Amino acid sequence: MSSNPIKERLESIPIPPELGMRSRLGIQQAAAEQKQAIGTPISGAMQPAKKRRMAAVAAAIAVFLLMAALADHSRVWAALQKALQFVPGIGIVKEEDVPMERYVMKQPITVKVGEGSILITGFMSDEEMTYITMAGTDVPRFKQIEVVNEKGMKFTLDSSMAVWGGAKWTSDFWHKGKLDLSGSVQLILPLDPAVEVDVNLSRAATYASYSELGATDTAAGVSITAITDRMDEKVRVSLVARHSNDFQVGDYGIFGVYLHDDNRKLQVADGAGKKLEIENIPGVSSPASEFFFSVPKGAASDRYTLTLPEISVTYKDETQIKVPTAANDHLNQTFEIAGFPVTITKVERVSETNLRLYLDMHYDEQATASLFNFGLDRSSMFKLDEQTGEVLYMEVDMEQGSKQLSVKIVRPEVVIRGPWTFELTPPS
Missing domain, CATH: 2.60.40 (Immunoglobulin-like)
Incomplete structure (x- = not known):
């Protein structure tokens, strides 16, 4: 069945109560007048024309009332689109x-x-x-x-x-x-x-959509826009993203997701396919979202391709877990964080006050998204896989003689895979 996205968007707008009431009254009034006109005895030759006139009047009244009400309710338009x-x-x-x-x-x-x-x-x-x-x-x-x-x-x-x-x-x-x-x-x-x-x-210039700001691509539920401007022989690229409020972007691929190879980092190529060196613009907060690449004067190409294979994000989710402190080679206790399962496969007593928990992060390099890291609410140490960056085990301090460890899992880090691809035409 075909869908009408404009109609669906309009139907989702919260209409103010007084607007809905005025519209309904206008339509009811027009319908009543039309019914009254149809029921009035008139000469046979004139009746169809009069019906058409009354139908037109009814439609005009309804449209007029709707437009007049909308003119007084700027928040309706704001619901449709923001500046x-x-x-x-x-x-x-x-x-x-x-x-x-x-x-x-x-x-x-x-x-x-x-x-x-x-x-x-x-x-x-x-x-x-x-x-x-x-x-x-x-x-x-x-x-x-x-x-x-x-x-x-x-x-x-x-x-x-x-x-x-x-x-x-x-x-x-x-x-x-x-x-x-x-x-x-x-x-x-x-x-x-x-x-x-x-x-x-x-x-500051005002725009109606992200696509007006720059080349935009969407993958895995994350929409990213690449905004360009020109500075002599350099092009500056700024990346901005729209996504679920459940997480924040931690890396746009400028530095690369932890321990992943350079082929998974952000890349820029000219029209001939030659990869260009990029220069990060320093900032005080995460994520790094701006970079330069050089374009010599008189360069043959004025179009460039930006490829972003993957990004990392940090979710706001957290969970509390309890683990028995006795050594156990086959614990296989599973918990969930940010919708991703983690299995504690083994418990090892490093000392009377230190516990090592071996983990299966269920990391999948072919999946759209994979959990690879997280934090704890206390001092800890993590061992990471040298290829993927996923947590292999963590060591946690505990009270001597404790039979159970209670710890809070926070800041889950997830790699989200695209790719996102942008055709850049920097301003001259």
């Missing part, structure tokens, strides 16, 4: 019934500082917050920055999160509430001496 705004460099898409006035930095900015550099990756300012992300190499990390607007007003933003190691760091800077920031602004970085950086903020 989308993409924030470059921060890699998020804002979905709103009414698009907020939001200003963003379109291109990243690189600032040379002595022998090092700072990459300002993202800048967003709207009615709710101002958020800036950046990364440094061979430059001291700082905990505050200042922003100066076109009127000369100065605002201080504190770092809310930072990651560092060796000569590199990434950090974000955040202010809750609206700041008067748009057009040309200036960042003041508290180095010695201070570094001033000019930034241009422009109004």
Whole structure:
């Protein structure tokens, strides 16, 4: 049987009660008038024409009442479709019934500082917050920055999160509430001496669908969009996903699912099929969702193929299990997490206060999705398979003399397999 997706979508919209009542009254009124007209004695030659006129009037009344009611209920239209705004460099898409006035930095900015550099990756300012992300190499990390607007007003933003190691760091800077920031602004970085950086903020573009944002593909219930822009001889790609609220994407294949070979990582090829080297854009949070690839000026190809074989996700599910602490080579106790079975096949006493649990994760490389890892609510150690990354066994501390171990399983990690394929045509 054929289906009508537009009709099904319209039928799923929550119609306000007063709209439904007004529509029904209009239709009933039109039907009553039509019935009255049909029952009125008239000359035989005129009756069919009058029936048609009254039917037209009835339909017009019903349509008029429906449109008038809809005009007063913007939430009906919002239920049909939300406005989308993409924030470059921060890699998020804002979905709103009414698009907020939001200003963003379109291109990243690189600032040379002595022998090092700072990459300002993202800048967003709207009615709710101002958020800036950046990364440094061979430059001291700082905990505050200042922003100066076109009127000369100065605002201080504190770092809310930072990651560092060796000569590199990434950090974000955040202010809750609206700041008067748009057009040309200036960042003041508290180095010695201070570094001033000019930034241009422009109004975020609004889109009606993800396909307008960029090439979109769906596999295994996950829809991913690849958004591209051009920066001289580089193309920046930002990946955003739509999926069930039960999990969050942990890796888009830029680094690859843990221990999997390079062929399972994200790949970009030119029109001749040559694989191109990609460069990750540093960020302060998971997942890494943006990267560059180089395109020399005058390159023969202006079309590229992005292939994403698999992604990893982390589910919000958790479960409590109880395991007897006595050594047992054939326990075969099964529990379920995020809909995936896990069997504890064997229990081994490592010491009086340490228990080793051998696991069968029921990992299947041919399945659409496979559970390969999870966390515990306590200190533990895991042994992983060198080929798949799945857990082989875990060691857990326990109280001496305990007959039973109770432990909570949290943060189940699952590999979801595509592939997702995108034909990219970066802007010139």
